[in-house]
Amino acid sequence: MKYLMLVGTDPAHSEADAAAAPDIEEWFAYVTGAGKHVVGDRLRPPSAATTVRVRGGELLVTDGPFAETNEWIVGFDVLDCADLDEAIEIASKHSMAYTGRLELRPFWPLDG
Amino acid sequence: MTDARAAVAGAVAAERLRIVAALIRVTGDFDLAEDCLQDAVERALERWPLDGVPDNPSAWLTTTARRRAVDVLRRRQTERAKLREAQALAELARDLTGDEPGPYGDDRLKLLFTCCHPALPMAGRVALTLKSVAGLSTRQIARAFLVSEATMGQRLLRAKNKIEHAGIGFRVPESHRLAARTDAVLAVVYLIFTEGYAALDDDLAAEAVQLSGLVARLLPEDDEVLGLHALLLLQHARRAARTDAAGELVTLEEQDRGRWDHDRVEAGRTALAAARGTGHPPGYYRLQAEIAALHTSAARAGDTDWVRIVAAYDALLTLRSSPVIALNRAVAVGFRDGPEAGLTAVGAVAAELAEYPLLPAVRADLLRRAGRRREAAAAYRDAVAAARTEPERRLLERRLRELTT
Numbered sequence: 166m167k168y169l170m171l172v173g174t175d176p177a178h179s180e181a182d183a184a185a186a187p188d189i190e191e192w193f194a195y196v197t198g199a200g201k202h203v204v205g206d207r208l209r210p211p212s213a214a215t216t217v218r219v220r221g222g223e224l225l226v227t228d229g230p231f232a233e234t235n236e237w238i239v240g241f242d243v244l245d246c247a248d249l250d251e252a253i254e255i256a257s258k259h260s261m262a263y264t265g266r267l268e269l270r271p272f273w274p275l276d277g
Numbered sequence: 278m279t280d281a282r283a284a285v286a287g288a289v290a291a292e293r294l295r296i297v298a299a300l301i302r303v304t305g306d307f308d309l310a311e312d313c314l315q316d317a318v319e320r321a322l323e324r325w326p327l328d329g330v331p332d333n334p335s336a337w338l339t340t341t342a343r344r345r346a347v348d349v350l351r352r353r354q355t356e357r358a359k360l361r362e363a364q365a366l367a368e369l370a371r372d373l374t375g376d377e378p379g380p381y382g383d384d385r386l387k388l389l390f391t392c393c394h395p396a397l398p399m400a401g402r403v404a405l406t407l408k409s410v411a412g413l414s415t416r417q418i419a420r421a422f423l424v425s426e427a428t429m430g431q432r433l434l435r436a437k438n439k440i441e442h443a444g445i446g447f448r449v450p451e452s453h454r455l456a457a458r459t460d461a462v463l464a465v466v467y468l469i470f471t472e473g474y475a476a477l478d479d480d481l482a483a484e485a486v487q488l489s490g491l492v493a494r495l496l497p498e499d500d501e502v503l504g505l506h507a508l509l510l511l512q513h514a515r516r517a518a519r520t521d522a523a524g525e526l527v528t529l530e531e532q533d534r535g536r537w538d539h540d541r542v543e544a545g546r547t548a549l550a551a552a553r554g555t556g557h558p559p560g561y562y563r564l565q566a567e568i569a570a571l572h573t574s575a576a577r578a579g580d581t582d583w584v585r586i587v588a589a590y591d592a593l594l595t596l597r598s599s600p601v602i603a604l605n606r607a608v609a610v611g612f613r614d615g616p617e618a619g620l621t622a623v624g625a626v627a628a629e630l631a632e633y634p635l636l637p638a639v640r641a642d643l644l645r646r647a648g649r650r651r652e653a654a655a656a657y658r659d660a661v662a663a664a665r666t667e668p669e670r671r672l673l674e675r676r677l678r679e680l681t682t
Contacts, residue, residue, distance in 0.1 A: 166444040248446030249396060250454075271443050 167203065167272040168252045172240040172259070175266045186263035196244070196255055205242030239265070281325035288334035289318055293412050294491075296342050298384035299373045301391075302447050304365045307409055307437050309349060317341035343373050381449040385410070386495045392436075393462040394445050401436035402465045403472075408433055410491070411484045421473070421481045462492060463505050463562060470509050477526075477668060479516055486513045493548065503552035504563030510545030511569035514538040526672040530578040542573050564593045583613035600629035608639055616647035634663040638673060645680060654680045 196202040214230040230237065239261070246252040249269070256267040293314060300310035317338050331337040347369050350362050392405040404422075407413045413421075419429035439445070450458040466488045473481030486509045493506040518532040527533075549570055552563045559567065568589045575581040590606035603626040611619020620643045623636075630636045641656035657677040664670035 168444075246444070248448070249394075249444045250446055250448070250450060252444070253396075254451070254454075269443075273442070 166246055166248065166252075168244045168246060168249075169270045169272065170205075170242040170244055170252070170256055170259075171238050171268040171270065172242070172261045173238050173266050173268065174236050174261075175264070176235060178264050182263045186260040187258060189260045192259050195258065196242075199255075201244050201246055201251070201255060203243035203245050205240065207240045208238060210239070211237045236266075244269075281330055282322065284330040284334050285318060285321045285325060288321070288338050289314075292335045292338050294385050294388075294410060296339050296373065297409060297412075298388040299339075300342065300346055301388060301409070302384050303368045303373075304346060304350065305361060305441065305447065307405075307440075309346060311409075313342040313345040313349065314338075316345045339373050343369055380496075380498070381455075383495055385491065387447050387449055389462050389492065389495070390449055390458055391440065391445060391447050393458075393465045394440070395458075395461050396443055396445060397436050397439055399465075399468070401432055401439070402461075403469055404429060404432050405436045406465050406488070407469065407484065411488060413484065417480075421476075421478055459496065459499060459502065463489075463501060466492065466509075467505060467562070470512070474512065475666060477520065477666075482509075482513055482516065485509055497551075498555065500552040500555040500557045501560040501562050503548050503555070504560060504566045507545045507548035507552060507566035508562050508569055510541050510548060511566060511573055514541035514545060514573065520668070524668070525675070526668045528672070529572060532578075534576065537573065545573070546570060559592065561593070561597055564589050564596065568593075581612065583609055587613050600626045601633065604630060604633070604636065604639055608643075611643050611646065616643045619643045620647065634665050635660075637663055638669075641673070641676070645676065650680055 193202070211230040211233075214228075216227045216229060216231060218225045218227075244252050244255055246255065249271075252269050256262055256269060259267060261267060296314050296317075297310045300313055301307055304310065320341055321334075321338060325331070325334075347366060350366050350369070353359075353362055389406070389410055392409055393402045397405070400422075404418055407418045407421075408415065415430050415433060416426050418433075419426040422429065424432075449455070466485055469488065470482055470485030473479070473483075473485060486506075489502075489506040489509045492502050496502045514537050515529070515532065517538065518534070518536040519527060521527050545566070549563070549566050552566070553559075568586055571582050571586050571589070587606060587609045590602060590609055593602050594606065604623065607619055607622035607626065610622045620640070623640055623643065627636060627640075637656050637659035641653050641660050644650075644653035644656055647653075654677060657673055657680065660673045661670055661677065664673055
C-alpha cells in the first residue's frame with residue numbers, strides 16, 4: 166500500500182523532544198535501504214504557495230496556501246508499505262515526528 | 278429438536294469468534310465473515326433437527342461457513358476479478374485453522390488488536406470490538422450506548438472502512454509495540470465495563486468481563502491483562518448488591534455482602550494471584566484490582582483495611598497522576614483518618630476537578646460524616662444537580678432528605 170506522508174510543523178513540542186529527534190539522514194538511509202521510499206522532498210514555506218481555483222468559468226489565482234494556520238506542511242514522502250503499522254513505524258523514526266507531526270494518507274487508486 | 282437447537286447454540290458460543298476471526302483474516306471483510314457465520318447457523322438450525330447433531334458440531338459450523346465464503350467470493354470474482362479475493366479463495370481451499378504457532382498466533386488475538394487499533398476513533402474501537410469480538414448485534418450495541426441503530430450502524434461502517442482504506446493490518450503488533458497496543462485493547466475493554474457499570478447495564482458489564490477473560494486466555498503472561506480481568510471480576514461480583522429490591526443504588530458501605538457473587542470473587546482473586554505471580558511491579562489495572570480485592574475481603578464495611586487501600590492509591594498515583602484517582606484516594610483517607618482529613622485531601626484536588634460531576638457528592642458525603650449538616654446539605658444539592666444518572670441522582674436526593682428532615 167502506498168501512503169503519502171505529509172510532514173507538518175507543530176509548535177507544541179518541548180526542547181527535550183527536539184533534542185531526542187533522530188538525524189534525518191539516518192532516517193532517509195533506513196527508509197530507502199528498506200525499499201519503502203518512493204519519492205519525497207522538502208517544500209518551500211506557505212509564503213511561496215499559490216492557490217488555484219476556477220469559479221464561474223474564471224481562473225482565480227491567489228497567494229498563499231488553502232488555509233492560514235500556524236502549522237504548515239514542510240515536506241512530503243511517498244511510502245510503500247505492507248500496512249498502516251509499518252507506515253506508522255517508519256513515520257515514528259522521522260525527526261519531524263518529534264518536533265512536528267506527520268499525517269499518513271493512504272493512496273486511493275482509481276482502480277481500487 | 279430442542280437438543281439440536283441447544284447444540285447449535287453451544288457450537289456458536291464455542292466457535293463463533295474463531296470462525297469470524299479466521300474469515301476476517303483470510304478475506305479482510307468483516308461483513309462477509311459475519312454473514313457466512315450467520316448462514317452456517319441458519320443451515321445448522323435447518324439440518325440438525327432432521328439429520329441429527331453432527332459428531333463434531335464445531336467443525337461442521339466452520340466448514341459450512343468456509344464453503345459459504347467460497348461461494349460468495351466466487352460469485353464476486355466473476356463480477357470483477359480482484360487479487361485479494363483470488364488469494365482469499367486459494368486460502369479458503371485449505372482448512373480455516375490458520376493460527377500460527379507461538380503465543381501471538383491466534384486469529385482471535387489479531388482481531389482484537391485490529392478492532393482496538395489506535396488509528397480508529399475510540400467510539401469506533403468500542404463498537405467494533407463489541408460487534409466482531411463479542412458478537413453483539415448492532416441493535417444491542419446501539420441500545421447500550423443510547424444511540425439509534427442507524428447511528429451505530431454508521432459508526433461501525435466508518436470503523437470498518439477506516440481499517441480497509443487506511444490499510445490497518447490483521448495482525449499482532451511488533452514486539453516493541455506490544456505493551457502499548459495491549460494497553461489500548463485493555464482501555465477499550467475497561468471503557469465497555471465502566472459504561473455498563475455506570476448505567477447499571479449488567480449485560481454490557483458482563484460482556485466486558487467476558488472480553489477481559491478472553492484477553493487473559495490469549496495473553497496469559499501479561500500481568501496487566503490478568504489485573505484487568507481480576508478487577509472486572511471483583512467489581513462485577515458485587516453487581517447484585519449494588520441495587521435494592523426497588524432498583525435504588527446501594528453504596529458499597531451499605532451493601533448486603535451476602536449477595537456478592539462469591540464464585541466470581543474467588544475467580545477474581547485467582548486472576549489477581551496470577552498477575553502477582555508474574556513478578557512484575559504492579560501496574561494500573563493490577564493496583565485497582567488490589568483495591569477491589571481489599572474491599573471484597575472485608576466481611577463488614579467496618580473491617581475494610583483502609584491503610585492498605587490508601588497505600589494502593591498512592592502507588593496508583595505515582596504510576597498515573599490523575600485528579601480522579603486522587604479524589605478516590607481522598608475518600609479512602611476519609612475512612613482511614615476521619616472525614617475532616619478526607620475533606621482536606623479533597624480540597625487539595627478540588628481545583629483540578631471543578632467540572633467533575635462526582636466532586637460535590639464526595640464532599641457532601643464527607644461533610645455528612647463530619648456532622649457538618651448544613652454544608653453537607655448544600656453540597657448534596659450541588660451533587661444532585663451534577664448527577665450523571667437517574668439512580669445516582671435519587672441516591673443523592675435520599676441523602677439530602679435524610680439530612681434535612
